[in-house]
Amino acid sequence: MKVSELVKELNLVVFSGENHLNREISGGYVSDLLSDVMGNAREGNVWITLQTHRNVVAIASLKELACILLVSSLVPEQSALDHSNQEGIPVLGTSLSTFEIAGLLYQKIKIAR
Amino acid sequence: MIELKFNIEGGDFDSAGTASSETKKKLQQLNVDSKVIKRTVVALYEGEVNIAAHAYRGVVTVKVSDHQILAILKDEGPGIADISRAMMVGFSTASPKVREMGFGAGMGLPNMKKNADDLQIESTPGVGTTVTMSFVF
Ligand SMILES: Nc1ncnc2c1ncn2[C@@H]1O[C@H](COP(=O)(O)OP(=O)(O)OP(=O)(O)O)[C@@H](O)[C@H]1O
Numbered sequence: 001m002k003v004s005e006l007v008k009e010l011n012l013v014v015f016s017g018e019n020h021l022n023r024e025i026s027g028g029y030v031s032d033l034l035s036d037v038m039g040n041a042r043e044g045n046v047w048i049t050l051q052t053h054r055n056v057v058a059i060a061s062l063k064e065l066a067c068i069l070l071v072s073s074l075v076p077e078q079s080a081l082d083h084s085n086q087e088g089i090p091v092l093g094t095s096l097s098t099f100e101i102a103g104l105l106y107q108k109i110k111i112a113r
Numbered sequence: 114m115i116e117l118k119f120n121i122e123g124g125d126f127d128s129a130g131t132a133s134s135e136t137k138k139k140l141q142q143l144n145v146d147s148k149v150i151k152r153t154v155v156a157l158y159e160g161e162v163n164i165a166a167h168a169y170r171g172v173v174t175v176k177v178s179d180h181q182i183l184a185i186l187k188d189e190g191p192g193i194a195d196i197s198r199a200m201m202v203g204f205s206t207a208s209p210k211v212r213e214m215g216f217g218a219g220m221g222l223p224n225m226k227k228n229a230d231d232l233q234i235e236s237t238p239g240v241g242t243t244v245t246m247s248f249v250f
């Protein structure tokens with residue numbers, strides 16, 4: 001499944017990186033601890049988090065994650081937005097909680113396989 | 114041999130990731146194996162963030178030769194009193210502000226250990242720390 005399909009199916013907000021939604025999703029990773037993501041997330045993962053600052057984009061780019069998905073109606077900081085457009089990493093958002101969106105993402109990915 | 118150098122200021126989290134990002138681009142240009150690039154980038158990122166989070170200032174030097182990447186991260190800072198303790202997953206002295214950003218899980222040094230082929234830490238409390246990592250390919 002591509003990021004663009006996920007956006008449609010889960011009705012996600014696209015804050016940035018509109019031109020980079022054609023990445024293929026390999027799975028998901030849920031964490032707000034940056035070193036945990038650095039160590040354990042996999043290329044192509046959707047990263048579900050409540051961290052909204054620039055370093056999240058730096059990490060997602062270094063790890064070649066598919067996108068960042070902010071929960072609970074959180075909004076990215078301006079510097080994160082700027083950086084995500086430079087790096088081509090989409091920052092998405094949802095009003096749902098981490099628990100709810102992780103459950104939905106898991107189902108979608110499972111069905112797509 | 115190619116050499117890259119980056120200056121890092123303590124507390125400057127906006128620039129954190131620059132050294133690893135630039136190094137990644139360079140290694141890709143040099144057609145280094147992507148698995149090696151991944152390992153290098155993870156370890157280097159943790160190292161540069163540790164300078165920003167725990168030290169006053171530092172210099173990151175990356176040397177790429179035919180079959181090895183050598184990364185030397187030398188900082189002026191408080192140093193590490195007990196290195197084996199610092200290496201333990203979960204040990205962190207990060208400030209509340211740094212933790213709020215999601216740093217401070219105490220996983221950085223373990224990530225470096227896991228991803229580098231060799232990791233050496235020399236530290237003098239009150240003076241600074243030098244971390245040397247190598248990656249072979
Ligand atoms: N360059 C350094 N100068 C001084 N102390 C350091 C340095 N690097 C690491 N330390 C010490 O070692 C501890 C563990 O480092 P480590 O990178 O594993 O975790 P952390 O930086 O606290 O959190 P995380 O890396 O998970 O965000 C730090 O909290 C700090 O006390």
Ligand SMILES: [Mg+2]
Nearest residue numbers: 159163221222
């Ligand atoms: Mg660290």
